Amino acid sequence: MARMKFICDAERCIECNGCVTACKNEHEVPWGVNRRRVVTINDGVPGERSMSVACMHCSDAPCMAVCPVDCFYRTNEGVVLHDKDLCIGCGYCFYACPFGAPQFPQAGAFGLRGKMDKCTFCAGGPEKNASEDEFRKYGRNRLAEGKLPLCAEVCSTKALLGGDADVLADIYRQRVTTRGKGADIWGWSTAYGKPDAPAQQPDAGGKS
Amino acid sequence: MRRLTGSVLVAAVAVALVGCGEHEQVVVYEQGQYQGKPDTKPWDNESFAGDRAQWEASIKARNQSQNEYRRING
Numbered sequence: 427m428a429r430m431k432f433i434c435d436a437e438r439c440i441e442c443n444g445c446v447t448a449c450k451n452e453h454e455v456p457w458g459v460n461r462r463r464v465v466t467i468n469d470g471v472p473g474e475r476s477m478s479v480a481c482m483h484c485s486d487a488p489c490m491a492v493c494p495v496d497c498f499y500r501t502n503e504g505v506v507l508h509d510k511d512l513c514i515g516c517g518y519c520f521y522a523c524p525f526g527a528p529q530f531p532q533a534g535a536f537g538l539r540g541k542m543d544k545c546t547f548c549a550g551g552p553e554k555n556a557s558e559d560e561f562r563k564y565g566r567n568r569l570a571e572g573k574l575p576l577c578a579e580v581c582s583t584k585a586l587l588g589g590d591a592d593v594l595a596d597i598y599r600q601r602v603t604t605r606g607k608g609a610d611i612w613g614w615s616t617a618y619g620k621p622d623a624p625a626q627q628p629d630a631g632g633k634s
Numbered sequence: 635m636r637r638l639t640g641s642v643l644v645a646a647v648a649v650a651l652v653g654c655g656e657h658e659q660v661v662v663y664e665q666g667q668y669q670g671k672p673d674t675k676p677w678d679n680e681s682f683a684g685d686r687a688q689w690e691a692s693i694k695a696r697n698q699s700q701n702e703y704r705r706i707n708g
Binding site: 490493495496497498499501502503507508509511512549551552553554555556567569570571572573574578579584587588589590593594596597600601604 | 666667668669670671672673674675676677678679680681682688689692693694696697698700701702703
């Protein structure tokens, strides 16, 4: 099994936030914590692009490098997870992460930082698979159910793909070569196919 | 006396040249060892009963279901 990765196709993402909603609902993530979010560049301007961003489960993860209590680990499937029992909520991982993936629940009136929370690739954490403790701390373990992350599986336009990196690369490659580039990507012909025969022109000398 | 002056001069030049040396400016992080609890494998549960091959087959099928060209064309 190769490495598990996410990839988001900016040509397809329509900023519906379905992935964000699915993630929050599936793992019962509290208010103020967003394991996944949709980022839009040039919002409202023609040609805007959106991307769904969460933990990218880096192969050389900076969060792992800076953690003072070494609470991060990487599974054989390439998923970066952490032990919440060990996390001290210092926030170093938040500063180190280029994607802003680590989240800290705001607890109490003084905004105390709780234990770090982040995308688990729906793989739970270091508790017994599918146990109550695992769900409470890390959310549902879909990987142990033989399923992929819900955000990717619910994506209506299949902009967000998640799973084996080699397979994702093949899917994306086929997609890009099929759809072409530039103006070929969108439009009537792309959506509905090219007509078999050219449309008949109205007779110029016909009856009025 | 002359020998002493020469030695001092050589030492001074050596010390001065040390400042021209190049040192690594980039911080090299040393990956620590994971200190937390060990995790179980995703196939170590009631659904798969430790059958890794079955788990991989399930994930593979899910991977392929994300390819709409394959789904549409059969």
